[in-house]
Every structure is written in structure tokens, then in C-alpha cells.
Amino acid sequence: MAVWQDNLKRLLNQKEVLIIHGNIRDTAYLTEEGNLVRGLTDLINRTGRELGYDKTVSWGSFFDHEGRGHSPMWSLERITPLNGDQPEIRETESQDRVSDVLHRWLEDEITSIDEKKIFIINYIDKITGYAPDGMYSEPTAELVTLIQKIIENISENNRLIMIALRDTMIPVEYYTNSPRVAVMEIPLPDRAERHLYYSTTLASASIPSDQIDLLSNITEGLYMKDLENILSDVLEEIDENQEVSSSMLRKIVNRYRIGTEEDPWSRIPLTGPPKGLLDSAENWFLERVVGQDHAVREIVNAIKKARSGVVGLSSGGQSKPKATFFFAGPTGVGKTFLAKKLAEYLFDTEEAFLRFDMSEFKEEHTVSKLIGSPPGYVGYEQGGQLTNAIKNRPFSVILFDEIEKAHPKIMDIFLQILDDGRLTDSRGQTVFFTESVIIFTSNIGTRTVDSRGNTTSEQRKLDEIINDSDLSDSERERRVREHFTRSVREFFMHEISRRELLNRIGSHIIAFNYLKKSDYQVNIIENKLKDISENFRDKFAGRGHRLHLSGELTGYFLEKYGDSISEFGGRGLVNALEDEIGNIVADQLLLAEERGMSDINFEVYVDGDVIRCRRS
Known part of the structure; x- marks a missing residue:
């Protein structure tokens, strides 16, 4: 028997009033014999019979005289003898039927000691909903008071069960500081x-x-x-x-x-170019991501585990995300870029990449932006940004950028995703992360001030490693990675005291290298110039225009921006190249348009210490 069914029996023996919430709408529940009981009311009847109760009185169910589906029938009560006799339908015909039923229960029935009865109010949240400020309308306040009196006066031989979708949707007055009341959740099948x-x-x-x-x-x-x-x-x-x-x-x-x-994971080829997981995947990434060989190897190894199905072997869980990573390192070294390329590799498009900037989630109330606003609040109908995105695209690479800036309460959301592989939004809809990859990124390790406003020595220690002339390049890279990994661990263990989240990330903290080597910088510049050329071709294909970028441009931009790439990574390079090339190409494009010219070849070349553009 499920643990919650044992709890139901125990609490019916111990408490006069039970509030049940959670999975109350399921079509069936499993007994310890492996049989199905159809509906929660039938399960309560079965449990009541085992405990020696005589009848159940169920009110507010979705039925009418003929047993047809209906909106809640507050005028009807189904009285079910638990000895096997036929149920009886009792109807209250007055206009104020909800109040009349509660008054009759309070005055005539719940205090009776003639029989052992279980009174059931279905969808109690539809009768008396939760008021955030505790201020109810006059009719609702009367009903809340009536139910409180029923709770206080019900005899020890009778029981009251109130059923709600969520315990947060009913008045707290029912269960706060009430020794006669227990609250119990029905979980999904374990x-x-x-x-x-x-x-x-x-x-x-x-x-x-x-x-x-x-x-x-x-x-x-x-x-x-x-x-x-x-x-x-x-x-x-x-x-x-x-x-x-x-x-x-x-x-x-x-x-x-x-x-x-659909299962894009099963479509990942095992061998052969360009994406063969066993022999070509590393080269596919290295052709696109410069200077992060260690990170690429870690990514490919994780893909292999996900593709082979060995994720979750140690825990026995098959419902976790396919992979989880923590990308640490200085800004502009390719953390977000690698995540985008991972989405392209796995799902054939960068549109499968979802990014959430955690600097927008600094306040506690911003949790609602991810999973939706609670009932009664603005935005409830819209759902959450994260849950909606995964519902629409379950096969995704999800990046939570600069995680250290998020409010601590949002860490609970991450813990549930990494533990259970699912999340329930404010509307009660469950979305699954079992086909996705979760990536956290951070600049932890380069800070001078931590998340609590205290001075930290992270940047100073990093500078000492970078400026140590006695270290070889490989040793310096190793120590930089160790520095970032250690800084991330200290952040979770001591700064925010969330060891449990660090445990879920495990050994998948991936530290990114600085891009100081000249060959790294050359590759970055060449890749960006190639992107500009290809994007120009796609954008102006209708006019027949082409853009040729001279090979001398690589050396020109390396000399001009090499130091900037070393210090700040490649992020600023994109804007710099677009500005320099774009400014001179724009003039020629507009002149060609003015003169009605098409099929033009625009050539960008180096002329002394400047670059120029000519058309032919």
C-alpha cells in the first residue's frame, strides 16, 4: 500500500478533521493488491469501511441525480452506506443551499453519536477560497465561521474530510493552531x-x-x-x-x-563526420569553440553518457535532466557560445537554446516570473517564463546566466529541477526537464565583492596565478581551472550554504580558460570574420552582392584587439568588427543602392594602418 494511504488510515483514526490536497483528480488509485479504485470518493469509502464507519456523506461532487458529470452540485449530497446498500441522493432546494447544508451539518449531524459517519466536502476551495489579507466578503466570512464551528464541534465518532486542489487555496483559519486538524497531500504514484x-x-x-x-x-x-x-x-x-x-x-x-x-537524442550519430559522437564530436565543437579544449571534452563525455542511457545509474533515477553543468570563468571566453553550440549539436538549431539572466531574479517575488504568479495575482493566467518555455520546447539547452545574482529562494527551484526533473507551475501543470540539458554560468572566481557585499580575494588570487612568470602555459591553465572550481565550491558551501545544490552539480564544474594565446586569438578573429562574410551573403543574396574580406584583416585586428581579447575575451570583438567593417561597407552599399547597382563584389582590405572598402 502507498505510504499516503497508510497515512490516510492513521490520520482518520487520530484526527477528527482531515484536509486532503494534491493529486485529488486522478481517475484511479492503486491498492496494495495492485487493483485500481476509481476516484478519491470511492477510496475514502473503502478506507472508511475498513475502519468500521457506517456511512459517508459526500457533498459538492461532480454528479447529479442520474450520476452524470456536472459542475459542483452544492445542492446535492450523496449518502453512501458502507455496508453495501445503495447510495441515497439528498437535495437542498433553497437559494442559499451552501449555508443551509453547513447549518444542518452543524446543528443536526456532526455532533450525533448514533452512527460513525465521514462527512466529505469536495472542492472546499470553491466554497471558501484563501484571502491573502484575511479579509473575506461578508457571505464568505459567514461560511468560514460555520466551517470553523463544525471543526470545533464535530463528535469523536465522526470525521470531516475537506478536499482541495492545494492547501494554499483554502483559509488558514481551518488548520492553524488546530489540534483536531491534519493536512495531508496525495502525491503522484511513486x-x-x-x-x-x-x-x-x-x-x-x-x-x-x-x-x-x-x-x-x-x-x-x-x-x-x-x-x-x-x-x-x-x-x-x-x-x-x-x-x-x-x-x-x-x-x-x-x-x-x-x-x-520525437527523440533527438536517439538521432545523434555514433560515428562518421561531421557529428559522430565516438569519433567526430570533439572536432565539431573545436572547429567552432576556440581555446576551451578541456570544456569540450567534458561536454562530449556527458553527451556520451546521456546518449547511452547511463545517466542516473548510481541514484536509480531516470527522470533527471540529461546533463547538468556549471560553467565558470571570466567574461567573454565562450561560456554562452559553447552552450549555444551544444544546442545546435544536439537539436540541430540554436533556437533550442534558452537563456535566463539571473540578474533579473534578485528579489524573492521574481520566483513567480519563472513558474507563474499564484492564483489571484496579476499574471496568473500567463504561467511562468521557464515552465512555458519547456512546455513548448522540451528538448532544450537551458542556461541560467550569472547564477550568483539570483535570490536564494530560486535555488529551491533549481534543486527540484535537478532532483526530480520536473517542475509544477502556478496553475498546477507539470513540465518535464528529462530531455533537456541544464547549464549554470557564473563569473565566480573573478569577483572583488561577494553576494553579501563583503570583500573577497578571488580576483587577487587569480591575478597572482596569471602573472606568475615561473609557470608554464599548461600549468597556468590547470591552476586557473582549479581556482575557478574551488571558488564555485566555496560559494555553495560557505557563501550561500547550499551544499545540496553543489552535490547535484557534482563534478561537472567546468572552468574556462583565458584566451591569451595568440593562436586562440587568431582563430577567434578568423571565425568572426567568416561569420560576417556568411551573414552578409545570406542577407544580400537577393541583390547578388558578395563580401570579400582580405586575409590581411586577421593580422590587423589581432594587433589592434589582441590585448583586449586577453583581458576581456572575445565578446567585445564582435561589436568592434561590426563597427569597423560595417561603417565602411555601409557607405558602399548605399551608393550601390542609389545608382541601382546589383551583383556587386565588396572587398574590405588593409591600407596602411586603416581598412577600406571598394566595390567591383
Whole structure:
């Protein structure tokens, strides 16, 4: 039996009033025998019968006299004898039926000691919702008072169960400092329940036990209704093909988890250029990302683990993100650029790259920007930026930039993502991160002031390593990486005291190198010039224009911006190149437009200590 069902029995024995919230809308719940009980009301009836209660009185259910689906029928109560007799429908016909039912319960029924009854109020949050300031309208205040009196006066032989979607959606007066009240959450089916369900229902299908284990693992975070649908699809697959593969199981589960059978991870080629994971992937990244060989190797190794399916072997969890990284290093050395290229490698487009600037999430209330505003607040209907983005594109590389600037409460969001691989937004919708890669970036290690405003020696220690002339280049790079890794660990362990988040990141702190070597700088300049040329071609293809950049430009820009790249990385170089080349090309483009010229070749070349542009 699920732990929460044990808790339900225990609390019904111990407390007169129980508030149940969470997974209350599921179509079925699993018993310890592996059978399904249809609906929460039937489960309460079953539990009440086991505990020796005589009747349940269920109010506010979605039914009418004929048992048809309906909006909550506050005029109707279903009285169910637990000895097997037929249920009775009782109707209150007055206009003020909610108040009348509560008054009747208070005055005539909940204090009775003739029978043992369980009174059930379904969707209590629809009758009396939570008021943030505690100020209720006069009719609602009357109802809150009535329910409080019921809680205070219910006899020890009777029980009151109030059911809500969330405990935060009902008045706190019901349970605050109330020894008669317990609050209990119904969770989604846990692994033990899922394994019991599939091992019972698939016993006659001759499915190997390892596939039942796989199915139990990868269905974490799903409702029982989803589990039933998955079972139906699995049995259909077996009927058609006499077997079901592990890859097919994953596809079937993804239909219900992320809404698609698509699996870009399985399409990553294992061998062959340009992207073969075993023999070509490192070169693919190194052709695009300059000077970060160590980071590239770490990335490729992580992709191999995700592609092979060995992620989560130590913990047994199959519902975590595919990979998690912490990119540390100075600004402008390619942290964001590598993340974008990772999205392109995995999902064939940089549009699968999602970036969230954590400097926009410094305040506690900004958590709502990620997961949505609570009910009743502005923006509730819009959902959260993060949850909406993952719902729309579950196969993504998600970058949280400058994580040290985020409010500490947002760290709890990250912990849930890394632990469970899912997040529930303010509207109760669950999104899954199981097909995504999570990357945190930070300039920790280069700071002079920490997140609490205290002076830190990070930059001084880094300068000592960089300026130590006795170190070889390889030794200097190794010590710089050690400095950044140590700084990140100290940030989590001592500065914000979040060791648990550091543990989830594990050994995937990747420190980026400075771009001081001249060959690094040459490669960066050449890549940027190539980008400018290709983008010009794409943008002006309709006019037939072409842009030729002289080979001398590399040396020109290296001499002019080499020191800047060493100190600040390649980020500022992009703007500098666009400004210098763009200014002189713009004049020639406008002249060509004025004269109605097309199919022009624009050549940018070095003339002494300046660059010029001519057309031909």
C-alpha cells in the first residue's frame, strides 16, 4: 500500500478533521493488491469501511441525480452506506443551499453519536477560497465561521474530510493552531506503486522484468490515468509486434510526459563526420569553440553518457535532466557560445537554446516570473517564463546566466529541477526537464565583492596565478581551472550554504580558460570574420552582392584587439568588427543602392594602418 494511504488510515483514526490536497483528480488509485479504485470518493469509502464507519456523506461532487458529470452540485449530497446498500441522493432546494447544508451539518449531524459517519466536502476551495489579507466578503466570512464551528464541534465518532486542489487555496483559519486538524497531500504514484501496477497488469504479457523496471522508472511524475494509457499502448504494441523494445517504451511514455514521440537524442550519430559522437564530436565543437579544449571534452563525455542511457545509474533515477553543468570563468571566453553550440549539436538549431539572466531574479517575488504568479495575482493566467518555455520546447539547452545574482529562494527551484526533473507551475501543470540539458554560468572566481557585499580575494588570487612568470602555459591553465572550481565550491558551501545544490552539480564544474594565446586569438578573429562574410551573403543574396574580406584583416585586428581579447575575451570583438567593417561597407552599399547597382563584389582590405572598402 502507498505510504499516503497508510497515512490516510492513521490520520482518520487520530484526527477528527482531515484536509486532503494534491493529486485529488486522478481517475484511479492503486491498492496494495495492485487493483485500481476509481476516484478519491470511492477510496475514502473503502478506507472508511475498513475502519468500521457506517456511512459517508459526500457533498459538492461532480454528479447529479442520474450520476452524470456536472459542475459542483452544492445542492446535492450523496449518502453512501458502507455496508453495501445503495447510495441515497439528498437535495437542498433553497437559494442559499451552501449555508443551509453547513447549518444542518452543524446543528443536526456532526455532533450525533448514533452512527460513525465521514462527512466529505469536495472542492472546499470553491466554497471558501484563501484571502491573502484575511479579509473575506461578508457571505464568505459567514461560511468560514460555520466551517470553523463544525471543526470545533464535530463528535469523536465522526470525521470531516475537506478536499482541495492545494492547501494554499483554502483559509488558514481551518488548520492553524488546530489540534483536531491534519493536512495531508496525495502525491503522484511513486516508483513502488508504478512497479506494482505494471508487474501486475503485464504479468501475462511475457515482458522481461528489466523492461518493467524501465517502465517504472521513466514514468515518474505521471498520473495514474497516464499510466493506464501507457499500459494500453504497450499492450497494443505487443499485439502488433509480439514484443516491445526499450526504445519503443520510451517513445510511448514520451507521448504522455512531453507530448511527443520525437527523440533527438536517439538521432545523434555514433560515428562518421561531421557529428559522430565516438569519433567526430570533439572536432565539431573545436572547429567552432576556440581555446576551451578541456570544456569540450567534458561536454562530449556527458553527451556520451546521456546518449547511452547511463545517466542516473548510481541514484536509480531516470527522470533527471540529461546533463547538468556549471560553467565558470571570466567574461567573454565562450561560456554562452559553447552552450549555444551544444544546442545546435544536439537539436540541430540554436533556437533550442534558452537563456535566463539571473540578474533579473534578485528579489524573492521574481520566483513567480519563472513558474507563474499564484492564483489571484496579476499574471496568473500567463504561467511562468521557464515552465512555458519547456512546455513548448522540451528538448532544450537551458542556461541560467550569472547564477550568483539570483535570490536564494530560486535555488529551491533549481534543486527540484535537478532532483526530480520536473517542475509544477502556478496553475498546477507539470513540465518535464528529462530531455533537456541544464547549464549554470557564473563569473565566480573573478569577483572583488561577494553576494553579501563583503570583500573577497578571488580576483587577487587569480591575478597572482596569471602573472606568475615561473609557470608554464599548461600549468597556468590547470591552476586557473582549479581556482575557478574551488571558488564555485566555496560559494555553495560557505557563501550561500547550499551544499545540496553543489552535490547535484557534482563534478561537472567546468572552468574556462583565458584566451591569451595568440593562436586562440587568431582563430577567434578568423571565425568572426567568416561569420560576417556568411551573414552578409545570406542577407544580400537577393541583390547578388558578395563580401570579400582580405586575409590581411586577421593580422590587423589581432594587433589592434589582441590585448583586449586577453583581458576581456572575445565578446567585445564582435561589436568592434561590426563597427569597423560595417561603417565602411555601409557607405558602399548605399551608393550601390542609389545608382541601382546589383551583383556587386565588396572587398574590405588593409591600407596602411586603416581598412577600406571598394566595390567591383
